[in-house]
Amino acid sequence: MSREALYESLSAVMDDEADEMELHRVLAATKDDAELRAAWSRYQLARAVMHRDLLEPRLDIAAGVSAALAAEAMPKARIFSWGFVGRITVAASVTVAVLAGVRLYNQSEMSDAELAQRAPQPSLSAPQVQGTPILAGYTEGVEQSQEPSSKDMGKDSEWHEKRLPTYLRQHVQQSSVNGAESALPYARAASLENR
Amino acid sequence: MRFFSLLLLVGSMAMSVQAADAQNWLSRLLKAEQRQSFQGVFVYERNGSFSTHAIWHQAGQNDGESRERLLRLDGAPVEVMRVDGRLKCGSSAVADQLIEGEGPWPPRPLDPQKLAEWYEIRMVGESRVAGRSAVVLTILPRDQYRYGFELHLDRETSLPLKSLLLNEKGQLLERLQFTQLDTSTPLTKDKLEPGPACQPVEVLQTSTPKQGAWRSEWLPPGFTLRSMHTQPSPVSGENITYLMYGDGLARFSVFIEPLHSALVEDARSQLGPTVVVSKRISTADGDMMVTVIGEVPLGTAERIVLSIRASEEQADR
Incomplete structure (x- = not known):
């Protein structure tokens, strides 16, 4: 593949327009192409500057995405339903990893409202264990752990399902005690009681 | 001119x-x-x-x-x-x-x-x-x-x-x-x-954790700590550390719960104005799940969740 095509793919990845083939191609190429890796970092930087945002230039996006891909290689994609809060996204898929890595520094990519309005996408809920890929190169470093046996996989979503409603209630209720305004936090808390 | x-x-x-x-x-x-x-x-x-x-x-x-x-x-x-x-x-x-x-x-x-x-x-x-x-x-x-x-x-x-x-x-x-x-x-x-x-109203039994047992290395400008407690979880019985921050108008809460060896994914979700971001962190006392919930943009919550640290003192224990 020509360099131009490679850079074009890279730019597509940056714009979140790359298909899976392109993404794999770019990732494979960055493995032993320091120049391409540097270009990727430069693109990130340029983008951050355009958004006048801080960026850690050493952030190694490629490693993060590779880790995400490794995690996603697991065959089963579970559909996650959490009736209470409606929708939960597990930060594991490549798209999310790339988006999250970028959004960390500038958040104009996808508005929260859009995120909230989008229909649930089962493809986004590929299971993944500790060591968030977006953290690659971030201060904490990567922690790649082996994949858990499929037996254990059911438990973790349950963990959040059980706790988040309680957390959420506590947050809105505590807001109404700590806040000066009364009607708004009350209404937020009361609106959780829907069924 | x-x-x-x-x-x-x-x-x-x-x-x-x-x-x-x-x-x-x-x-x-x-x-x-x-x-x-x-x-x-x-x-x-x-x-x-x-x-x-x-x-x-x-x-x-x-x-x-x-x-x-x-x-x-x-x-x-x-x-x-x-x-x-x-x-x-x-x-x-x-x-x-x-x-x-x-x-x-x-x-x-x-x-x-x-x-x-x-x-x-x-x-x-x-x-x-x-x-x-x-x-x-x-x-x-x-x-x-x-x-x-x-x-x-x-x-x-x-x-x-x-x-x-x-x-x-x-x-x-x-x-x-x-x-x-x-x-x-x-x-x-x-x-x-x-x-x-x-x-x-019955308030939950809480205790006040040691000052600075947990801290956030980064906070959005203007946000300060408004409240801090530990309390047993009604779900798991684990001791949960609760922190609340505010800038005078917006607020977010941080929950820190011990995971022990449970395998739990990171998670995020949005409920109207309220965002939820959970992330596993490692401390000297074992892995913890840190959850940030608040009426702040997703990017803010993500950055906060990445900035939560256990104090050195706690890590030495």
Whole structure:
């Protein structure tokens, strides 16, 4: 593949327009192409500057995405339903990893409202264990752990399902005690009681 | 050239006059809720939820106590009653997860001066809400770490008639809007008495963790710690550390729960204006799940969740 095509793919990845083939191609190429890796970092930087945002230039996006891909290689994609809060996204898929890595520094990519309005996408809920890929190169470093046996996989979503409603209630209720305004936090808390 | 700079000067003076005017309205809003009795009906709307509520508010004048009663009008009745600002009773939906409201972190009233450091407060026009003429203020964030508000204040009493929470693209995240407001009819006593849905409030047993046991290496400018507790989880019995931060308008909570060896994924979710981000972190005491919940942009919550650290002291233990 020509360099131009490679850079074009890279730019597509940056714009979140790359298909899976392109993404794999770019990732494979960055493995032993320091120049391409540097270009990727430069693109990130340029983008951050355009958004006048801080960026850690050493952030190694490629490693993060590779880790995400490794995690996603697991065959089963579970559909996650959490009736209470409606929708939960597990930060594991490549798209999310790339988006999250970028959004960390500038958040104009996808508005929260859009995120909230989008229909649930089962493809986004590929299971993944500790060591968030977006953290690659971030201060904490990567922690790649082996994949858990499929037996254990059911438990973790349950963990959040059980706790988040309680957390959420506590947050809105505590807001109404700590806040000066009364009607708004009350209404937020009361609106959780829907069924 | 001189004319031009004069024009600039006049322009900036006009701007600051306008800003001062907007701040005045905000100050009047704060006083209005203390001095003005009212009753009304409002709607609350966010993604996936629409509800209607009644409010009866008796200002505490002539050394009488202030009383406020809120009641959800549709679905299961949800009710809250406050006397002199203190929660007297509440339905489980609004009061079953409360930890002490007093203590070292008393509620802080809105401070328009301080707020102006993080938000630009402007008067942007006039409107009409609940049949009353209103003044429109925008409270827009000066950075990307918080959301903006649009407030419609009653021209006559300065009470808030409509409050919109907006994200950075100006999209509506939630709406609280009066459909009816009465500021002249005296409130009858029975309206200020709690109904059967209002149960006495039991606060959760908590203890105060060691100062600085947990901290956030990064906070959005202006956010400070408002509350900090540890309490056993009603779900797992584990000791959960709870921190709440605020900038005077927006708030977020941080929950830290020990995971031991449980395999749990990181998670994120959005409920109307409220974002939830959970992330596993490693400490000397084992892995913890840190969850940030608040009315802040997703990017802010993500950055906070990555910044939570156990203190050195704790790590040495």
